[in-house]
Amino acid sequence: MSxxxxxxxxxxxxxxxxxxxxxxxxIPLIILxxxxxxxxxxxxxxxxxxxxxxxxxxFAIPLxxxxxxxxxxxxxxxxxxxxxxxxxxxxxxxxxxxxxxxxAVAILIALVPAVLIGLVNGIGVGVFRVHPLIMxxxxxLIGTGCLQVYQRTVIASGxxxxxxxxxxxxxLTYGVPNALLLFVPIAVLIxxxxxxxxxxxxxxxxxxxxxAARLSGVRYWQVITALYVISSVLAGITGLLYIGLIKAPxxxxxxxxxxxxxxxxxxxGTSIFGGRGGYTGTIIGALILTVLTTLLTILQMxxxxxxxxxxxxxxxxxxxxxxxxxxR
Amino acid sequence: xxxxVRRQGWVAGLLVLFVVxxxxxxxxxxxYGSGDFGSLVRAVLPYAFAVAAQxxxxxxxxxxxxxxxxxxxxxxxxxxxxxxxSEEYALFVVPFVLAMGLVLGAVNGMLIVVTRVPxxxxxxxxxxxLQGAALLVLGAPGGAVAEWLRATIVGxxxxxxxxxxxxxxxxxxxxxxxxxxxxWIPLKRSKLGLSxxxxxxxxxxxxxxxxxxxxxxxxxxxxxxxxxxxGGLALTMSTGIGAPIPGPYLLAxxxxxxxxxxxxxxxxGGLLGPIVAVFVLRLVRTxxxxxxxxxxxxxxxxxxxxxxxxxxxxxxxxxxxQS
Numbered sequence: 115m116s117x118x119x120x121x122x123x124x125x126x127x128x129x130x131x132x133x134x135x136x137x138x139x140x141i142p143l144i145i146l147x148x149x150x151x152x153x154x155x156x157x158x159x160x161x162x163x164x165x166x167x168x169x170x171x172x173f174a175i176p177l178x179x180x181x182x183x184x185x186x187x188x189x190x191x192x193x194x195x196x197x198x199x200x201x202x203x204x205x206x207x208x209x210x211x212x213x214x215x216x217x218a219v220a221i222l223i224a225l226v227p228a229v230l231i232g233l234v235n236g237i238g239v240g241v242f243r244v245h246p247l248i249m250x251x252x253x254x255l256i257g258t259g260c261l262q263v264y265q266r267t268v269i270a271s272g273x274x275x276x277x278x279x280x281x282x283x284x285x286l287t288y289g290v291p292n293a294l295l296l297f298v299p300i301a302v303l304i305x306x307x308x309x310x311x312x313x314x315x316x317x318x319x320x321x322x323x324x325x326a327a328r329l330s331g332v333r334y335w336q337v338i339t340a341l342y343v344i345s346s347v348l349a350g351i352t353g354l355l356y357i358g359l360i361k362a363p364x365x366x367x368x369x370x371x372x373x374x375x376x377x378x379x380x381x382x383g384t385s386i387f388g389g390r391g392g393y394t395g396t397i398i399g400a401l402i403l404t405v406l407t408t409l410l411t412i413l414q415m416x417x418x419x420x421x422x423x424x425x426x427x428x429x430x431x432x433x434x435x436x437x438x439x440x441x442r
Numbered sequence: 443x444x445x446x447v448r449r450q451g452w453v454a455g456l457l458v459l460f461v462v463x464x465x466x467x468x469x470x471x472x473x474y475g476s477g478d479f480g481s482l483v484r485a486v487l488p489y490a491f492a493v494a495a496q497x498x499x500x501x502x503x504x505x506x507x508x509x510x511x512x513x514x515x516x517x518x519x520x521x522x523x524x525x526x527x528s529e530e531y532a533l534f535v536v537p538f539v540l541a542m543g544l545v546l547g548a549v550n551g552m553l554i555v556v557t558r559v560p561x562x563x564x565x566x567x568x569x570x571x572l573q574g575a576a577l578l579v580l581g582a583p584g585g586a587v588a589e590w591l592r593a594t595i596v597g598x599x600x601x602x603x604x605x606x607x608x609x610x611x612x613x614x615x616x617x618x619x620x621x622x623x624x625x626w627i628p629l630k631r632s633k634l635g636l637s638x639x640x641x642x643x644x645x646x647x648x649x650x651x652x653x654x655x656x657x658x659x660x661x662x663x664x665x666x667x668x669x670x671x672x673g674g675l676a677l678t679m680s681t682g683i684g685a686p687i688p689g690p691y692l693l694a695x696x697x698x699x700x701x702x703x704x705x706x707x708x709x710x711g712g713l714l715g716p717i718v719a720v721f722v723l724r725l726v727r728t729x730x731x732x733x734x735x736x737x738x739x740x741x742x743x744x745x746x747x748x749x750x751x752x753x754x755x756x757x758x759x760x761x762x763x764q765s
Contacts, residue, residue, distance in 0.1 A: 193562075234749075242753040245706040247505070247562075251693055252749035259741030266738070373566055386560045418581075421574030429567035433557035 139383050142438055143398045146431065150405045158412055164289050170404050172284065172291045172359060176201075178400035179297065179352040180371050181378035182304050183345040185396045188379055189308070190321040190338065191388030192239060192246035194345045197375060199254035200228045201353030201368035203261050208354055209273040209363040217276040225350045231257055232346025233339065240338030261365060273363045283358020296355060300348070304393045317341065321388025377428045378403050383435060402431070452703035452755075456718040463725045471732045476598070478728075480612035484595055484680050486724045487614050488513065489694055491673030493702070493716045494622055495666040496695035502662035503642035503708030504561040508550065509670050509695050510688030511572035516543050516674030518576050521585025521684025532588035540671050546572070547667015551660035576686040583685040591679050618717075621672055625665065626713050638662050642708025697748045698723060700755070723748075 134141075155162045180197045187194040208224035215223070231253050238249040285292040308314035316337050319327040328334055349368075356368055382399030384391025406427060410420040467474050492509050499506040520539045524532050546568075554564045595614040629635040637658040640648035649655050673691070678684050701719035704711030726747060730740040 238749065238753055242756045244749075244752050244756045245700070248696055248700050248706065248752055249749065251696060252745050252752065255693065255745030256742050256749065259738055259743075259745060262738035262741065263736065373569070376566060377563070380560075380563050386562055416578065416581075418574040418577030418579075421570045421577065423574075425567040425570030425574065428570070429553065429557065429559065429564060432559045432563055432567075436557070436559060 139435075139438070140395060140398065142435065143382065143395060143402065147398055147402050147405065150402060150409060154405065154409050154412070157409070161412070166408075168286055168289055168291050170401070170408065172293055173407075174400045174404040175291070175293045175297045176352050176356040176359065176368070177371055177374060177378060177404060178397050179300060179348055179355070180368070180375035181382070181396045181400050182300070182393055183348050184375050184379040185382070185384045185391060185393050186304070186308070186317060186341060187246065187345055188321075188384050188386055189317045189388055189391060190341060191324070192338075192341075193376065193386070194235065194250050194342065194349075195247065195372060195376075196231055196235060196250040196254035196257065197345065197349035197352070198369045198372035199257040199261075200231050200346050200349040201356060201371070202364075202366065203227050203231075203257055203353065204350035205353035205357035205367050206261060206273075206363050206365065207264070208279075209275055209357055210268040210271060212274060212276050213271050217278060220276075221354060224354065225347060227257065227260070228346045228350030228353075229343060232343035235346065236339030236342035237335075239342060240335035258365070265365060275357055275361055275363075279354060279358035280361060281358070283355055284361075293355060293359070296351070300351075301393065301397060308393055313337070313340070318389055321390075323389075374403050375400075377432075381428065381431050381435065403428075453712070453715045453718060456702065456715060456722060460718055460722050460725065463722060463729065467725065467729055467732065470729060474732075476609040476612075479610060480598060480614065482721075482724060482728055483612045483614040483618070486721055487595065487618055487680060488673045488677040488689075489691065489698070489720045489724065490618055490717055491621075491669050491676055492691040492695040493698040493720045494626075494713060495669035495673065496699050497702070497704055497711070497713055497716045498638070498662055498669065499561075499666045500699050500704050500706060501642050501708060501711060502638045502659060503645065504554070504659070504662070505565065505696075505706070506550070506663065506666050507562060507565040507692060508569040508572055509666070509673075510691040511569045511576065512543060512546060512667060512670035513674040513677060513691055514684075514686055514688040515546075515572045515576040515579065516671040517677045518580040518585065518684035518686050520675055520678045521587060522580050524588050524591075524678075525584070525586045527588075529588050529590060532591055535588075536591070536675065539675055540668060543667040543669075543671020543674070544664050545667070547670065548660055548664035550667065551663030554663070555656045555659055573686075573688065576688075580684055580686050583683050585678070585684040587678050587682050591675075592682065595676070595679050617676075622713060622717070625668070629665070630712075634658065634661060639709055642710075644709070694720070694723065697752075700752050701748070703755070 151162060180201065183194050183197045204224040204227065207227065208220050211220035211223050234253050235246075235250055238244045238253075239246045282292050282296060308317065316327070316332055319330075319332060320334060320337055324334065353368055356371075357363060360367065378399035379391070379396045380386060380399070381402060382391065382393075382395030382397070384396060406424065410423055413420075415423070471478075492513060495509050495512075496506055516539050519542065520535055523535045523538070527535075550565060550568050553559075553568070554561045557564065595612075595617055597613055598609055599611045599613050599616050600608055629638075637648065637653045638661075640651070640653050641655050641658050641662075645655055677689075698716045698720040699711075700706060701723070702711065702714075702716030704716060723744070727740060727744060730743060731737070735743075
């Protein structure tokens with residue numbers, strides 16, 4: 115019955131391994147990513163090549179940037195569900211304005227609604243203390259409505275995608291996606307901001323214990339307003355990149371990315387209650403979700419079964435990951 | 443007395459708002475009568491059940507993102523089971539679908555309890571699963587519904603001797619009130635209902651006072667699933683078919699819950715507030731349509747109202763906390 119209790123043993127290998135992984139939360143994620151790629155290679159031998167890799171990275175980047183918005187807002191205990199609408203708005207407005215204006219001007223015009231929505235989100239959450247979930251859902255509803263009204267005014271003029279954005283979105287240079295040109299600086303900036311700057315530390319502080327942060331002199335509403343504006347602008351930039359990748363402006367362009375972006379941040383180990391997490395995990399989370407989508411696509415299942423599997427795997431991965439981390 | 447006003451003040455305010463809106467509707471459209479009110483209630487019906495499903499979970503301190511998907515799944519299940527079947531078969535379908543909602547909701551709750559993953563993530567995952575299941579059941583909108591089921595929400599409740607009043611009591615309203623009361627009133631008065639409020643208010647305090655937190659949470663989600671199944675049935679009953687793609691019920695339910703004075707943190711509020719709130723929201727939509735406003739502009743106004751009211755509510759709570 116209790117033989118294990120009688121014979122004392124050195125720390126079992128399993129527990130040591132678990133502790134090792136808990137100390138370095140990125141390692142289990144990377145192992146999972148590699149495992150998924152291996153499964154993919156077994157199912158379709160030869161699919162994992164340079165072109166596939168470039169494609170995966172290309173599709174993971176917009177998701178990873180949006181998941182970055184979620185990561186930062188989740189660190190403060192919030193969430194930004196308006197990113198999909200903001201990305202769609204900036205993409206659609208850019209594609210229709212570029213007909214009349216210079217691309218640079220069109221991009222500037224396209225980012226204006228992003229800033230406005232971010233500002234409203236930030237003021238609502240920071241000053242009026244509305245729950246971020248409801249605030250960002252509300253602004254995304256307003257944004258979608260505005261976009262539909264806007265669409266009718268430009269329906270005659272048509273839309274086009276500037277070659278520069280198409281190059282950035284889909285192009286490859288020596289087999290490396292050009293989108294990395296945009297993504298790497300953004301990722302470095304987010305990681306640097308979160309780890310090394312005062313603003314990043316404020317985000318963790320506010321999310322960890324808002325009352326304590328307030329008493330230590332943090333101006334809550336300023337931090338939150340700045341955060342949501344940044345998040346929205348990032349989402350706007352993602353929209354511009356995404357339209358270069360998809361090349362078909364529509365009114366629901368980036369909407370399907372919203373829930374996966376939350377999932378990517380959670381899989382990456384960011385706590386939805388705030389105060390814990392980081393961006394590197396989120397990037398790997400986004401890659402995992404992208405590979406997973408490919409995997410489910412090549413299995414040629416009906417759409418329904420694919421969604422079921424996607425949901426189950428997201429749940430399983432998050433649960434398993436939390437188990438590993440919780441030991442710390 | 444003041445306590446009563448403070449507790450019911452929000453709901454009373456909403457009721458006043460609803461009446462004011464009805465008066466405005468009469469002013470816009472002098473012909474607005476009992477028939478239009480009946481169609482308003484029929485349109486509200488699925489929303490109201492979605493709101494009830496969301497309310498009970500929010501009071502328990504959680505959130506359920508899978509409400510819309512659950513409604514879609516139960517709706518297509520009911521519609522495809524009744525397709526080509528006899529009228530009596532529906533007598534079996536209704537309890538089956540309700541039980542399915544109850545079980546799926548309980549599964550939601552169990553997943554949250556067992557995996558310890560935040561509820562928002564678990565219900566996000568089940569949203570995908572339920573949506574996928576709905577697509578497997580019925581790839582495209584279709585199916586059918588038994589005639590007697592449709593008849594239960596069409597028309598008005600005949601009260602002998604009072605034709606004037608009975609015209610203003612649509613059967614759909616009766617169905618809604620009966621379904622909600624049968625579950626909500628016994629629940630609110632039982633120990634279980636108190637436990638649900640307790641775990642929403644403070645999980646730790648509830649646990650230390652001997653409330654079975656895990657079981658209560660699972661039951662709260664199961665009841666939410668039951669309400670969502672009612673919503674799915676109501677959807678099938680009013681449209682006559684099942685649609686595998688969920689409507690805007692998630693957003694609407696969260697909005698109405700907040701408008702109805704239920705704190706998103708949990709432990710506060712009741713069912714009446716959100717239900718009145720959802721009527722207010724739909725009536726606003728009706729008014730905007732009657733004013734011949736572009737439906738796209740309607741979406742903007744609806745969103746703006748929602749955000750403004752929520753901001754106002756948050757502002758009031760902040761002020762009252764300071765004083």
